[in-house]
Amino acid sequence: MSKITDTFRNIFKIHELRQRILYTLALLVIVRLGAHITLPGIDSALLAESTRNQSADTLFGLYDLFVGGAFSNAAIFALGIMPYISSSIIIQLLGAVVPYFQKLQQEGEDGQKKITQLTRYGTVLISALQAWGVTIKLISTSYQGVSVVPVAVQGFGWTLSTVLILTSGTVFMMWLGEQITDKGIGNGISLIIFIGIIDRFPYAVFDEYQRISQGTSSIIIELIIIGFMVLIIGGVVLVTQGTRRIPVQYAKRVVGRKVYGGVTQYIPLRVNTAGVMPIIFAQSIMFIPNTVLSFFPNNEFLQNLSQYFIYTSPVYSFVYAVMIIFFTYFYTAIAFNPKDVADNMKKQGGFIPGIRPGKQTSEFIDNILTKITLPGSFFLAIVAILPAFVSGWGVSVRFSQFFGGTSLLIIVGVALDTLQQIESHLLMRHYDGFMKTGKVKARR
Numbered sequence: 117m118s119k120i121t122d123t124f125r126n127i128f129k130i131h132e133l134r135q136r137i138l139y140t141l142a143l144l145v146i147v148r149l150g151a152h153i154t155l156p157g158i159d160s161a162l163l164a165e166s167t168r169n170q171s172a173d174t175l176f177g178l179y180d181l182f183v184g185g186a187f188s189n190a191a192i193f194a195l196g197i198m199p200y201i202s203s204s205i206i207i208q209l210l211g212a213v214v215p216y217f218q219k220l221q222q223e224g225e226d227g228q229k230k231i232t233q234l235t236r237y238g239t240v241l242i243s244a245l246q247a248w249g250v251t252i253k254l255i256s257t258s259y260q261g262v263s264v265v266p267v268a269v270q271g272f273g274w275t276l277s278t279v280l281i282l283t284s285g286t287v288f289m290m291w292l293g294e295q296i297t298d299k300g301i302g303n304g305i306s307l308i309i310f311i312g313i314i315d316r317f318p319y320a321v322f323d324e325y326q327r328i329s330q331g332t333s334s335i336i337i338e339l340i341i342i343g344f345m346v347l348i349i350g351g352v353v354l355v356t357q358g359t360r361r362i363p364v365q366y367a368k369r370v371v372g373r374k375v376y377g378g379v380t381q382y383i384p385l386r387v388n389t390a391g392v393m394p395i396i397f398a399q400s401i402m403f404i405p406n407t408v409l410s411f412f413p414n415n416e417f418l419q420n421l422s423q424y425f426i427y428t429s430p431v432y433s434f435v436y437a438v439m440i441i442f443f444t445y446f447y448t449a450i451a452f453n454p455k456d457v458a459d460n461m462k463k464q465g466g467f468i469p470g471i472r473p474g475k476q477t478s479e480f481i482d483n484i485l486t487k488i489t490l491p492g493s494f495f496l497a498i499v500a501i502l503p504a505f506v507s508g509w510g511v512s513v514r515f516s517q518f519f520g521g522t523s524l525l526i527i528v529g530v531a532l533d534t535l536q537q538i539e540s541h542l543l544m545r546h547y548d549g550f551m552k553t554g555k556v557k558a559r560r
Contacts (some may be wrong), residue, residue, distance in 0.1 A: 184312030
């Protein structure tokens with residue numbers, strides 16, 4: 117315990133690290149404040165009454181979890197950072213099929229700046245469309261026959277101002293995330309999602325306490341279910357963090373008086389190279405159908421169709437799992453290119469025993485990566501859809517969403533990545549960190 121205390125002291129001894137942490141915390145506080153500032157023209161009291169008994173098993177309930185309650189509050193940050201993630205997905209998908217985007221990806225820093233600019237433009241467009249859908253949903257929301265939007269302010273002016281405010285809120289959050297990444301600690305976009313999920317924890321616990329106190333749920337059964345979920349998720353995390361090492365032999369070379377090579381090194385291939393990004397990507401895509409359907413609140417056929425996209429629906433779980441498997445392979449292909457690895461090995465005089473350098477080496481690595489990614493993608497899919505099934509065993513949807521699947525993986529993944537950055541700052545200045553003296557291990 118004393119070593120952990122010393123580590124905290126060391127963090128605040130380093131001026132740069134202290135400034136980065138305080139800067140990050142200050143921006144995250146701004147994010148949380150924006151989640152509680154209600155849009156103009158909204159009766160917050162009527163809105164609270166109308167959403168009090170709203171089921172959390174809809175995708176809007178899950179969306180509200182990711183944005184930390186801002187959606188149910190009809191806040192200026194109601195859209196969260198999800199439009200930016202959706203735009204990033206679209207740009208990356210285009211990079212795999214459109215030559216123009218492929219060329220940008222190969223142009224280095226200049227190409228990356230252009231891709232970032234296009235991603236921002238896409239964020240504005242997606243945010244505006246989603247904001248329009250939010251205005252339609254708010255207008256159709258009422259409590260005991262009274263609209264949550266005061267009649268005096270309804271109309272084109274209110275709709276336009278709300279779309280502008282919500283879009284500006286998303287753009288501002290995108291900027292805050294970029295500032296955290298550049299001047300703070302950790303990945304800004306991931307931390308914004310992380311803090312939103314953490315904010316929902318007290319509400320999830322309170323909901324479950326009410327269910328137990330009212331006798332609708334048994335604490336013993338819930339503890340067994342939660343323990344079961346934690347064991348499964350813990351096992352999945354351990355399995356997906358495993359690696360397959362490929363031996364690489366470097367030929368001995370003599371340059372002047374120095375001898376190079378003649379040793380065997382290893383290429384570590386992770387079972388889950390993509391981390392939690394496939395889940396975040398898949399979840400962003402799954403929000404799109406309900407966003408589109410929100411434009412037609414009075415169409416009976418489309419509203420019946422929306423029932424298939426309820427969080428606990430088997431159809432939703434199947435599509436969601438398939439999307440996660442797809443994005444696991446897609447993100448792995450982006451993060452790890454076997455052809456580049458094979459070319460670098462060939463230039464440095466390295467080869468895999470029994471495999472010819474060049475194309476055959478690339479195909480060999482790609483084949484192994486494809487095989488070990490398959491179980492990793494299935495494990496991620498199982499963890500992500502687990503809460504949908506657990507909620508049918510007496511656990512509230514909000515509680516199961518927090519302690520199972522997506523939320524827990526994101527919390528653990530973002531926390532470990534952030535701690536790893538703090539660890540790097542400490543080790544650079546010859547201080548012991550959490551991962552050396554504590555029980556936390558980095559995700560190498």
